[in-house]
Amino acid sequence: MIKLYNTLTRKKEPLEPVKEGKVGIYACGPTVYDFFHIGNARVFITFDVLRRYLVYRGYDVTLVQNYTDIDDKMINKAAEMGISVDELAERFIRNYEEDAGALGILPADFQPRATRHIPQIMALIQKLMEKNLAYEVEGDIYFHVEAFPGYGKLSQQNLEELILGSRVEIDERKKHPMDFALWKKEKPGEPSWESPWGRGRPGWHIECSAMSLYYLGDTLDIHAGGQDLIFPHHENEIAQSEGATSKSFSRHWVHVGYLNIDQEKMSKSLGNVLTIRQLRETVDPMVIRFFMLSAHYRTPINFSGEYLEQASKALERLNTTVYNLEERLGKVKKGIPDDEESALLNLIENSREKFMEAMDDDFNTAEALAVLFDLARKVNTYLNRPQGQKENILEPVLDFYREINGIFGFMKEQGPAVLQKDIEELVARREEARRLKDWASADAIRAQLKEKGIILEDTPQGVRTIFKRRW
RNA sequence: GGCGACAUAGCCAAGUGGUAAGGCAGAGGACUGCAAAUCCUUCAUCCCCGGUUCAAAUCCGGGUGUCGCCUCCA
Numbered sequence: 001m002i003k004l005y006n007t008l009t010r011k012k013e014p015l016e017p018v019k020e021g022k023v024g025i026y027a028c029g030p031t032v033y034d035f036f037h038i039g040n041a042r043v044f045i046t047f048d049v050l051r052r053y054l055v056y057r058g059y060d061v062t063l064v065q066n067y068t069d070i071d072d073k074m075i076n077k078a079a080e081m082g083i084s085v086d087e088l089a090e091r092f093i094r095n096y097e098e099d100a101g102a103l104g105i106l107p108a109d110f111q112p113r114a115t116r117h118i119p120q121i122m123a124l125i126q127k128l129m130e131k132n133l134a135y136e137v138e139g140d141i142y143f144h145v146e147a148f149p150g151y152g153k154l155s156q157q158n159l160e161e162l163i164l165g166s167r168v169e170i171d172e173r174k175k176h177p178m179d180f181a182l183w184k185k186e187k188p189g190e191p192s193w194e195s196p197w198g199r200g201r202p203g204w205h206i207e208c209s210a211m212s213l214y215y216l217g218d219t220l221d222i223h224a225g226g227q228d229l230i231f232p233h234h235e236n237e238i239a240q241s242e243g244a245t246s247k248s249f250s251r252h253w254v255h256v257g258y259l260n261i262d263q264e265k266m267s268k269s270l271g272n273v274l275t276i277r278q279l280r281e282t283v284d285p286m287v288i289r290f291f292m293l294s295a296h297y298r299t300p301i302n303f304s305g306e307y308l309e310q311a312s313k314a315l316e317r318l319n320t321t322v323y324n325l326e327e328r329l330g331k332v333k334k335g336i337p338d339d340e341e342s343a344l345l346n347l348i349e350n351s352r353e354k355f356m357e358a359m360d361d362d363f364n365t366a367e368a369l370a371v372l373f374d375l376a377r378k379v380n381t382y383l384n385r386p387q388g389q390k391e392n393i394l395e396p397v398l399d400f401y402r403e404i405n406g407i408f409g410f411m412k413e414q415g416p417a418v419l420q421k422d423i424e425e426l427v428a429r430r431e432e433a434r435r436l437k438d439w440a441s442a443d444a445i446r447a448q449l450k451e452k453g454i455i456l457e458d459t460p461q462g463v464r465t466i467f468k469r470r471w
Numbered sequence: 472g473g474c475g476a477c478a479u480a481g482c483c484a485a486g487u488g489g490u491a492a493g494g495c496a497g498a499g500g501a502c503u504g505c506a507a508a509u510c511c512u513u514c515a516u517c518c519c520c521g522g523u524u525c526a527a528a529u530c531c532g533g534g535u536g537u538c539g540c541c542u543c544c545a
Contacts, residue, residue: 010475028545029545030545031543031544036545037545039544039545040545041545042545043545044545068543071543072543073543073544155474155475155540155541156473156474156475157473157474157540157541158473160473161472161473161474161541162473162474162541163541180543181543203543204543205543225545226544226545227475227476227539227540227545228539228540228544228545229544229545230475230540231474231540231541232541232542232543233543236543255545256545257476257477257539258476258538258539258545259545260538260539263537263538265538265539265544266544266545267544268544291483294483294484294493294494295483295484295485296484296485298476299476299477299484300476300477300538300539301483301484302483306482306483306495307482307483307495309495310482310483310494310495310496311483311494311495312495313494313495313496314483314493314494314495315494317494317495320508320509321509324508324509358485364485364486366484366485366486366492366493366494367484367485367486367492367493369484369485369493369494370484370485370492370493370494371492371493372493373492373493373494374492374493377509377510380508380509380510381509381510383508383509384502384508384509384510434504437504439504439505442504442505443504443505443506446506446507455507455508456506456507457506457507457508457509458503458504458505458506458507458508459507459508459509460502460503464507464508466507466508
């Protein structure tokens, strides 16, 4: 049974989908006005792995992740760059796809854009108007929070408390200070659409309600996003959606913890915003992916070069084991398992169970990772043993790592190195030199190959060739 | 003022009632012609105080510290 922490109830709850065997997830995606940063990446990676895990567990998952392609930030940036909002969106959607792809994030099943769903958005607003949950003021439409009794339930604040803390100046035209815009009246030079209330554009919150209702139905199973979206964004989504449908909007609310940089919040004013585009120049994206999964998704984490270095070493360890497995596999035969090998086969089953147990428990990737390291130790011992190895043992081990990698997706599965003729010759010459105990020549060749990024390791079973990792 | 999160070894990080996973770094050892990789050993009583309990990192109360949200920030 899979349990997930639900922000709405502040408890871990069993995942019980509306339709058995199917899980509908809506994840709030990027506003495509700039490259996405390392904090966004944490959220996207988390939900990518969540999604892959649910698929692994046999669910028919539908993941919807939107692109916000119309809002103030879009409009300002487009003006700044001297291009249309639509061009801006196209450009950064493409950038998103490239960077997300590098991080191993699989495309969502649907990636709807707000501007392509204006009819759905208007229909939803219309409905809220009919139910007296929204009102018009001079071409703007506002949601009336006092008319929705559950307002504040996600952030666990009541309206009085919210106003008390509010630093926003009161707009006298609104019935209540917390009322928020569903539709904004057209301003000169901004994109706008014809609507029953005159030309204008949608507010931010309404797009997610409209598109999730459209793609996933009145009640979805998991609604996800970064922690900072709890208020007001997701609070408002609940108000809009439940206001319109009178049904529960989402069974689970999953929020990913913050990522800080060197103990500080990322912000433009501090100038410490790290984009994936930037990081990709110097860091293997798979290391970033590993790093994100090394802590529980709800814990706030800190990001720094030092941590990345640690993550890189740790990941290297797993990759080495997988590589050595692949390399060895091509050189051994089948056979009847001895005691040690039977134990190893049992350990695989055991590891799989422990892995699932960890993941089922609110998606504890950190604990799940430990299972991989524990197994790696035993496997390495087996790989080193002088009696040799068997194909029918190495294969299931490798399959297990591949199986897990289908979820975590941070390991290299490149297969054993294939050598060019001249390299092969050098390796052979070194072997000959070693046989003659001509260590100087042997070491010279090894050094020469290292220059080319080829590492030679001498094992009891002969030389092992490794291409130095690169990305 | 309200809501909330976090505080575990030098560092990162699991663990929510039964005497502390895993990784990085360090130390010692094994293997090796030397390396590399790997293996073995070693390295914490869990922010403080009080309480509940046979038993608490884990529950309760009170502190301290760091941080987040309450502004269309993931």
